[in-house]
Amino acid sequence: MFLSFRYIYTSLTNYHNMHYKGHILDKATQLKLYQQLLKPRLIEEKMLILLRQGKISKWFSGIGQEAISVGVTAALSDDDYILPMHRNLGVFTSRNMPLRRLFAQWQGKKSGYTKGRDRSFHFGAKEHKIVGMISHLGPQLGVADGIALANLLQKKQSVTAVFTGEGGTSEGDFHEALNLAAVWDLPVLFCIENNRYGLSTPAHEQYRCENLADKGVGYGIESHIVDGNNIIEVFDKVTQICREMRKTPRPVLIEFKTFRMRGHEEASGTKYVPQQLLEKWGKKDPLLNYEQYLIGEKILTPHLKETFRTQVTDEIEENLKEALAEDDVVFNEDTELKDVFKECDYQEYKPTGVRNKIRFVDAISQGLRQSMEKHRQLVIMGQDIADYGGVFKITEGFVDAFGKDRVRNTPICESAVVSLAMGLSINGMKAVVEMQFADFVSTGFNPIVNYLAKVHYRWGENADVVIRMPCGGGMGAGPFHSQTNEAWFTKTPGLKVVYPAFPFDAKGMLISAINDPNPVLFFEHKGLYRSSYQEVPVDYYSLPFGKAALLKEGEAITIVSYGLGVHWVLEALEQNPGISADVLDLRSLQPLDTKAIYSSVKKTGKLIILQEDSIFGGMASDISALVMENCFEYLDAPVKRVASLQTPIPFAKSLEENYLPKERFIKELLKLLAY
Incomplete structure (x- = not known):
């Protein structure tokens, strides 16, 4: 697959006649764009070799689409946030992310950006103003809205660029994010890479509008169509648009016309793509066309071309060697659990005064x-x-x-x-x-x-x-x-x-x-x-999470509840003053105060848990299981769960009253006490 594709790219001599002239870019800028295009291409060619060797597990190729990632990133300032996707390697390399860490990321090593916890491009780096995607695609469009809103509120003249594919434009999140950005005039650059296929589904089976840019117009958003394989057009157009967005904050949508030359990911292949389409778009290769233009304009010489290739190749090999030499990540349960949450330095504000x-x-x-x-x-x-x-x-x-x-x-x-x-x-x-x-x-x-x-x-x-x-x-x-x-x-x-x-x-x-x-x-x-x-x-005060409140103390039974259920428990005990019970109000469910629960159960020997939610799969089930696992030898009776019926909650008063567990609770409480 790799060799046949490379043959298409290297054997073609009749490249697409792209319009590179008519711009005002100096030679240094043109050469820098070339270097930025070259780097992700050479990295990808190396990654495809490593994939075949089993040294990386998966690869989503952006070969043939690099002009979009590179052009957009080059047009932004380093302080602008950018939210890329699978095929936007050029975003990461143009922001000069260390190759060693990128390679470690793709091999699941600890020095990678996710410490081996996620793969490919599912990560971000605040220091590079890059925010990682998730496989569900759509949410990152709304995240871009939030970053842009923060910029507005902080009086920053910044642009936030977010990428999606043509497939992602069918998701509800796409439409919600565009509408919200339009209503709030958020400076978000929505970049659609229309590469014609969502995995194997062609564009005509995904939407009926002629151009995806029309979807922006429907939300009152300025929209443009750009040749996504023309690095000069991408860079020029995005530079111009961003300049205007900084002066007059607003969302702008750009549809970049391009083509996905390889499979959705390498394992899926391209058998479903007509060969003539591959050949047609192979002639529009963004790197080789631009390279030919620069040589024709005597901006790039054969010697300089080889110098650039050697420099990038050496950088790849050096960083790859370091990444490959790194040991595989070692599992540490404490570290894994600790990293689920950001450490919270709880600051106590004591309730005082009136x-x-x-x-x-x-x-x-x-x-x-x-x-x-x-x-x-x-x-x-x-x-x-x-x-x-x-x-x-x-x-x-x-x-x-x-x-x-x-x-x-x-x-x-x-x-x-x-x-x-x-x-x-x-x-x-x-x-x-x-x-x-x-x-x-x-x-x-x-x-x-x-x-x-x-x-x-x-x-x-x-x-x-x-x-x-x-x-x-x-x-x-x-x-x-x-x-x-x-x-x-x-x-x-x-x-x-x-x-x-x-x-x-x-x-x-x-x-x-x-x-x-x-x-x-x-x-x-x-x-x-x-x-x-x-x-x-009246004043400002705080209370910690993970600390249940012991509302009543008793010897015969432990009652655990939360929310409205706590009031049902207290009402039941008022009606039955002879019941000696510990009453625990959980207050927080995650984190859960298991210590308080275990301590009470070890004292009373009996436990009943009341929740308003329907009975299956709720907090009562987990608390019951935890107590059975950790306090079994202290129990004098089975743990009892009381909850609402396993039905949706009904409307009519008589139905709702019997759905809710309030009346059943006292019956089950007395039954458990008598066990």
């Missing part, structure tokens, strides 16, 4: 407001949260206090907003996203569990993002506004999950969540918003 009796909803609002005052780089976003104050009025008055730059209404596009929050974090800011209802997080699920949760483990970047989750049943809101869906996230490494039951905890733990540099899902039960009152300090 206390007022306020509602749960007021405690959330206070914690959010005081965090906005403390963190000038904090932005909050969500549907209807600005002038309207949110559907629960938690942010009422916030626009007057902090302005619309920091209190931002969003379109209905949860995925793009979560991704945008990730971009804000990358660019030095903090973000709080309000899900109007926790149920709606499903449309933002992908960037939460695949980007925010994994980013620190993968390449050391953290997601300084809090997602507020108004949740829970009991109000007849039906299947789409009543879920308590914490179990969707407690099983995902890299996410912290907090679920307070009282106003005091809600305020202090929300403040801690915003201070924490890691992604936090913050659950707020809607049924508690205006029914739960407590004396809460």
